[in-house]
Amino acid sequence: MTWLPDLSLRITTFPDDRALAKKLAADIAAGLRENPRLVLGLPTGRTPIRLYRELAALCARGEADFSQATTFNLDEFVGIEASHPGSYRTFMEQHLFGKVNLAPERIHFLNGAAPDLDAECRRYEAEITSAGGIHLQILGIGTNGHIGFNEPARELVARTHRVALKAETRRNNAALFGGDPERVPHEALSMGMVTILHARRIILIATGKSKARCIDRTVTGPLTPKLPASFLQLHRHVDLLLDQAAAEKLSS
């Protein structure tokens, strides 16, 4: 475990992704005991899969109770239905929603097939507000430093919006579309930077060597829209949970 007092982000390193997932799942279960009506912001991607497996196991053992919790996912692809096998909604059903006792009416998702995508983004913001805001936002990070689908750009967008995905991001999501990056949608809807930064508490998880460079830049670099995660330094309650590989460039 490493604590770097001169940095605004609190960093904890774990021997491996399993230890990380177990600790975070136990913390979320404890958070649910403290506040059963917890409002969670959730990511998809490879990184949280173990976390979701641990949460499902805790729920099966009666050690995590989601019955009164609310969730908001960060993002969804544009142009595919929620039921599409590659959608983030399908991913969440497979890895978490189908395995824990969340009430379906308290699961919130962006609809990438909505006829009016701008109205859909406004609807999502309004739902987050009427839920009282997000208590705990869990984030992954893209190798290019994106959080949610806030991609590196000259300017970042504050609120939930439509975004064009970078080629790198589409390649990283190819597994959801039969391994073919060409089949990954070109656009997505994503919570904006302010939507994310208004969460009361943020926990970013990163595992593996491929994340080491963007983690180092997130923690020690300047705030720049070229690395959207760097803006997490503005928030008072951000934890970075890392495995050894993702943390390897930090100590230098």
Ligand code: F6R
């Ligand atoms: C997905 C999301 C993305 C991912 C990021 C890392 O909902 O918001 O920001 O967290 O692309 O993805 P993995 O975990 O697959 O490396």
